[in-house]
Amino acid sequence: VTPALAIILGVVLASTAVGITAGRRMKMNLENWTVGGRRFGLLIMWFLMAGEIYTTFTFLGASGWAYSRGAPTYYILIYGALAYTVSFYLLPELWRRGKRFGLQTQPDFFIRTFGSRALGVFVALIGVASILPYLQLQLAGLGLIVEAASDGAVVANVAIPAGFVLTCVFVFTSGIRGTAWVAIIKDVLMIAAVVVVGIGAPRMFFGGIGPMFKALAAKAPGHLVLPGAAPSLGVSWVMSTVLLTAAGFYMWPHTFASAFSAKSDRVIRRNAIIMPFYQIPILLVIGVGFTAFLVLPGLANGDMAFLTLVRKTYPPWFLGFVGAAGAVTAMVPASILVLTASTLLAKNIYQAGFRPGASERTVLRLSRAMVVVVMAAALLFALVFPNALVNLLLIGYDGVSQLFPSVVLALVWKRLTRAGAAAGIVTGIAVAAGLVFTKHDPLWGLNAGFIALAANAAVAAVVSLLTPSRRIAG
Amino acid sequence: MRQGKKLSFLLGAVPFLALVAALPFVNRLEPTVFGLPFLLVWILFWVALTPLVLFAADRLGRRRPPDDKDRP
Numbered sequence: 349v350t351p352a353l354a355i356i357l358g359v360v361l362a363s364t365a366v367g368i369t370a371g372r373r374m375k376m377n378l379e380n381w382t383v384g385g386r387r388f389g390l391l392i393m394w395f396l397m398a399g400e401i402y403t404t405f406t407f408l409g410a411s412g413w414a415y416s417r418g419a420p421t422y423y424i425l426i427y428g429a430l431a432y433t434v435s436f437y438l439l440p441e442l443w444r445r446g447k448r449f450g451l452q453t454q455p456d457f458f459i460r461t462f463g464s465r466a467l468g469v470f471v472a473l474i475g476v477a478s479i480l481p482y483l484q485l486q487l488a489g490l491g492l493i494v495e496a497a498s499d500g501a502v503v504a505n506v507a508i509p510a511g512f513v514l515t516c517v518f519v520f521t522s523g524i525r526g527t528a529w530v531a532i533i534k535d536v537l538m539i540a541a542v543v544v545v546g547i548g549a550p551r552m553f554f555g556g557i558g559p560m561f562k563a564l565a566a567k568a569p570g571h572l573v574l575p576g577a578a579p580s581l582g583v584s585w586v587m588s589t590v591l592l593t594a595a596g597f598y599m600w601p602h603t604f605a606s607a608f609s610a611k612s613d614r615v616i617r618r619n620a621i622i623m624p625f626y627q628i629p630i631l632l633v634i635g636v637g638f639t640a641f642l643v644l645p646g647l648a649n650g651d652m653a654f655l656t657l658v659r660k661t662y663p664p665w666f667l668g669f670v671g672a673a674g675a676v677t678a679m680v681p682a683s684i685l686v687l688t689a690s691t692l693l694a695k696n697i698y699q700a701g702f703r704p705g706a707s708e709r710t711v712l713r714l715s716r717a718m719v720v721v722v723m724a725a726a727l728l729f730a731l732v733f734p735n736a737l738v739n740l741l742l743i744g745y746d747g748v749s750q751l752f753p754s755v756v757l758a759l760v761w762k763r764l765t766r767a768g769a770a771a772g773i774v775t776g777i778a779v780a781a782g783l784v785f786t787k788h789d790p791l792w793g794l795n796a797g798f799i800a801l802a803a804n805a806a807v808a809a810v811v812s813l814l815t816p817s818r819r820i821a822g
Numbered sequence: 823m824r825q826g827k828k829l830s831f832l833l834g835a836v837p838f839l840a841l842v843a844a845l846p847f848v849n850r851l852e853p854t855v856f857g858l859p860f861l862l863v864w865i866l867f868w869v870a871l872t873p874l875v876l877f878a879a880d881r882l883g884r885r886r887p888p889d890d891k892d893r894p
Contacts, residue, residue: 425865426841429872433837436876558857565851565859572859574849583846590842617880624872631866 352668353498359537359672363530363679364514370529371522378712381523382452382691388609392528393619397606398626399531401428401597402538403681404489407674408651410630414637416650418568418576420586421634427590428627431597436620438598440613441759453688454604454751455696461758462766465700470770471751472696474777475601476689478744483685483726487511490678491730496655497671499664505731511679512727519683519690519719524609527683534680537673539629545670546632549657550639557635564638571641585790588798595801596749602688686726690718743777743784746797750776753805757812764808767815772808776800830883836875840868 349357374380388396406424413421445451449460454475459468490511491504502510518526550560565572575582598604610616633654640653644660647653658670694714699706706714753776754769780800783789789796848864855863 419861422862422865425869429837429869430841433834433872433876436879437831437834561854561857561859565854565857569851573851573861574845583849587842587845617876621873621876621880624869624876627869628866631862 355668367518367526411637411654412651415653418571420581427593430594442607446608486682493674534676584793588794595752746780768812776804833879
C-alpha cells in the first residue's frame with residue numbers, strides 16, 4: 349500500500365463512519381430522513397449547500413474549461429453569485445410554504461400549489477430523469493480521480509463500486525444528516541487542496557498568480573477574454589447561460605428541497621448572503637487550469653489538467669490527499685442526489701401516483717430500498733454504458749430550469765393556472781431537447797436552454813390567461 | 823409595499839446589472855490589475871460585492887429589526 353492509497357482509503361472510510369454516526373442518536377422518520385427535521389442552523393446549512401453545489405465538476409470541470417476553452421469558464425464565477433441572489437428572495441418564500449404545509453420535496457410544492465397529483469408525478473419524473481445522469485457523472489468522476497491519484501493501483505471499476513457501497517451505507521442509515529456531516533469533511537479537504545495547488549502551482553512555475561496571468565496574456569491574450577478558444581461561446585452566450593443557470597440552480601429537486609431543511613427563513617437569507625464568498629476558491633481552480641495551459645500543453649482531456657499538474661509538481665502523498673478530497677467531493681453530492689431521487693420515487697411517484705393511502709413508515713421503508721435501486725442503476729450505467737446518458741446529461745440543467753417560471757409565477761402572479769404551468773414546462777423541455785438534440789445549441793449566440801426558458805414563460809402566461817383560475821393554496 | 827421592502831427588491835437587480843448587462847462593455851484585457859485581465863477583475867469585484875449588496879437588502883427588508891424569532 350502506497351502512502352497515497354493509504355490516505356485515500358483512510359479519509360474515505362473515516363468520512364463514511366462520520367456519516368453513519370450522524371444519524372445514530374435520532375429516531376428515523378421520513379421528515380428526519382429527508383429534511384433533517386427542519387432543524388439545520390446557519391453553519392450546517394452552509395456546509396450542506398456548499399456540499400451539494402461544489403461537485404467533482406468544480407474540481408475537474410472548471411479547471412478543464414479554463415484549460416481548453418479559456419475565458420468562457422468565468423461564467424462559473426458569475427452564475428453562483430446570481431443564483432445566491434435569486435435564492436435570497438425565492439427560498440424564504442418556499443421555506444414558509446414548506447413549514448405551513450409540511451412540504452418535503454419539490455413535487456410536494458407543485459401538488460400543494462396547483463392541487464394536482466398528476467403535475468406532482470410529472471415534476472418528480474423530470475427530477476429523477478435529471479438526477480440519474482448527474483449521479484452517474486459523480487460516480488464516473490470518483491473513478492477517474494481515485495484511479496489517477498492512486499497511480500492506477502485502484503482502477504476506476506473498483507473505485508466506483510466501493511464508493512457506491514460506502515455512500516449507500518451512510519445515506520441509508522442517516523439520511524440528509526449523514527450528508528451534511530460528511531459535507532463538512534469534504535468542504536474542508538477540498539478548500540485545502542484547492543488553496544494549496546491554486547497558490548502553489550502558479551508560484552512554482554511563474555512566481556505567483558499575477559505573473560502567471562501576465563505570461564498567459566503575453567502568450568495567448570485571446571484566451572483571457574471572451575470568447576476564449578471557443579468561438580461559439582461569446583459574450584451573449586455567457587449572458588444567456590448565467591441567466592439560465594441562475595434560474596435553474598435552485599430548481600434541482602435536491603437544491604429546491606434544501607430550503608425545507610433550514611430551521612428558519614432567517615437562516616436561509618443569511619446563508620444566501622455568505623454563499624458568494626465560496627466562489628472565490630473557484631478563481632484558484634481556474635488559475636490551475638490556466639497554469640496547466642501554459643506548462644502542460646496538448647493534454648488530450650482538459651478535465652485531467654488539475655490532476656496531471658498535481659502529479660507532475662507535488663510529492664505522491666499530496667496527490668493522495670487531492671485524490672481523497674476528490675473522492676469525498678464525489679460522494680457527498682452523490683449521496684444527496686440518491687437520497688432525493690429515492691424520496692421522489694417513493695413519496696411522489698409511488699405514494700402520490702398510485703397508493704395515496706400508503707403510511708409514512710411504508711414510504712420511508714420504500715425510500716430506503718430505493719437508495720439501493722437508484723445507486724445500482726447509476727452504477728450500471730457508469731460501468732457498462734459510460735456514454736449512454738450523455739444526452740440526458742446535456743439537457744439535465746436545461747430541463748430542471750424549466751420549472752423556474754412556474755415556481756416564480758406561482759408566488760407572485762395569482763392568475764397562473766395549473767394548465768398554464770404544465771403547458772409552459774412541457775414547451776420549455778420540448779424546445780430545449782429539440783435544439784440540443786439537433787445540435788442547435790448555442791442558437792443565435794444564445795444558450796438553447798435560455799431560449800426554451802423564454803418560450804416557457806410566454807406559453808405559461810398566455811395559457812393561464814385563457815384558462816379559468818383554480819388555484820388551491822395562495 | 824413598504825419603502826424598505828421595495829429598496830430591498832431593487833438591490834437584487836444590482837448583481838444582474840453588473841454581472842450580466844455590463845458584460846459587453848467590460849470584455850477586455852486592459853487595464854490589468856496585478857496581472858489579472860480586466861474582465862476577470864470586474865467579475866471578481868462584483869462577486870465579492872454581492873454579499874454586501876444582499877446584506878444591505880436583508881437589513882432594509884426586515885419588518886422589525888431585530889427579528890428575534892430564531893434566536894435563543
